[in-house]
Amino acid sequence: MTSDARPLETAAHATAGPAADGLPATMRAARFDTAAGTLTVQEVPVPRPGAGEVVVKVAACGICQSDLSQLDGHIAPRLPVVTPGHEASGVVAAVGDGTELWKVGDRVVLGAGKACGTCPACRFGGGTNTCENLQVMAFHYDGAWAEYVRTDATTLIAVPDSVPLEHAAVLADAVSTPYGAIDTAQLRSAESVGIWGLGGLGTHLVQLTRICGASPIVALDPLPAARERALALGADFALDPADEDTPARLKEITAGKGLDAAFDCVGRAPSFTQAERALGHRGRLVLVGISPDPLAVGPEIHFVRNRHTVIGHTGYRMEHLEDLVELTARGRLDISGSVSAILPLEEVHEGIRRLREREGNPIRVLLRP
Ligand SMILES: [Zn+2]
Numbered sequence: 001m002t003s004d005a006r007p008l009e010t011a012a013h014a015t016a017g018p019a020a021d022g023l024p025a026t027m028r029a030a031r032f033d034t035a036a037g038t039l040t041v042q043e044v045p046v047p048r049p050g051a052g053e054v055v056v057k058v059a060a061c062g063i064c065q066s067d068l069s070q071l072d073g074h075i076a077p078r079l080p081v082v083t084p085g086h087e088a089s090g091v092v093a094a095v096g097d098g099t100e101l102w103k104v105g106d107r108v109v110l111g112a113g114k115a116c117g118t119c120p121a122c123r124f125g126g127g128t129n130t131c132e133n134l135q136v137m138a139f140h141y142d143g144a145w146a147e148y149v150r151t152d153a154t155t156l157i158a159v160p161d162s163v164p165l166e167h168a169a170v171l172a173d174a175v176s177t178p179y180g181a182i183d184t185a186q187l188r189s190a191e192s193v194g195i196w197g198l199g200g201l202g203t204h205l206v207q208l209t210r211i212c213g214a215s216p217i218v219a220l221d222p223l224p225a226a227r228e229r230a231l232a233l234g235a236d237f238a239l240d241p242a243d244e245d246t247p248a249r250l251k252e253i254t255a256g257k258g259l260d261a262a263f264d265c266v267g268r269a270p271s272f273t274q275a276e277r278a279l280g281h282r283g284r285l286v287l288v289g290i291s292p293d294p295l296a297v298g299p300e301i302h303f304v305r306n307r308h309t310v311i312g313h314t315g316y317r318m319e320h321l322e323d324l325v326e327l328t329a330r331g332r333l334d335i336s337g338s339v340s341a342i343l344p345l346e347e348v349h350e351g352i353r354r355l356r357e358r359e360g361n362p363i364r365v366l367l368r369p
């Protein structure tokens with residue numbers, strides 16, 4: 001492990017008041033005990049930046065489905081106790097040695113991964129984008145459901161004053177992961193797309209494929225409210241995947257050709273099968289949602305003759321996050337409707353409940369520590 005394994009600073013330090021670096025001694029943080037399965041807001045020491053690191057005062061941090069997976073024990077714990085939260089924005093509060101690009105007061109959004117430094121890709125200078133053993137914030141090192149978070153200087157993207165920090169936090173993962181999926185699909189303008197599942201990922205895919213010039217855009221979800229939202233955000237058609245004429249409608253909408261690209265944000269066997277069958281010649285199906293379902297592509301001859309591609313997608317690269325800050329700053333991308341609620345850190349359990357129960361069909365519930 002890297003510097004994250006060092007013990008929390010001593011009680012003597014914690015009572016010493018503000019140090020020379022301007023950071024307070026302690027802060028509030030939501031700490032998840034992976035063995036006990038408990039999440040509690042505690043007073044803990046503020047992390048100090050080591051060489052190449054910065055400490056960011058957190059402005060906002062999202063609550064994501066993968067946080068729930070960690071809290072539910074579906075993701076193997078990397079640390080006995082960890083601060084969750086990997087969708088964060090804030091203001092640089094302290095910089096370590098060798099971080100000349102950043103200064104105290106800079107507005108930033110945080111990429112959620114840092115390079116391991118030792119895998120073959122890292123040894124050949126690949127860095128965060130190609131690391132084979134990416135260290136993920138909130139899983140391998142403490143995340144941002146806290147007043148301060150420590151991270152590598154390489155994980156920061158500058159946020160101009162015109163972009164609210166709450167919007168910047170939504171860009172990290174909830175928008176950047178679907179944006180990366182468009183890259184994975186090698187989508188070109190005027191190609192037809194189908195988007196299965198209109199939660200946070202799928203709803204943002206509607207907006208992003210629209211920006212990228214997809215035509216037509218077909219959005220699919222069993223919830224009428226999710227379909228209406230997709231139409232308002234730029235989908236040309238919205239279908240209920242459970243309707244028996246949906247496969248025929250997909251053919252008709254694409255003038256018999258089938259889809260050029262499909263995005264499965266559900267990741268279950270029925271959505272996969274329907275999306276794969278809807279692909280046209282040289283169609284690509286990108287899997288974004290996650291489930292343990294076994295998947296089957298149907299008749300081999302159909303898959304081969306039609307030159308179909310099925311591709312798994314996860315996460316995003318730093319340039320994706322930078323692109324999205326640019327698109328938001330220029331007003332091309334408006335994600336103001338994606339901030340479903342902003343809660344104080346103490347109400348983290350309420351935020352988790354709203355996401356679990358899909359109360360009000362939230363896109364992103366944010367914490368403001
Ligand atoms: Zn996330």
Ligand SMILES: [Zn+2]
Nearest residue numbers: 116119122131
């Ligand atoms: Zn590496």
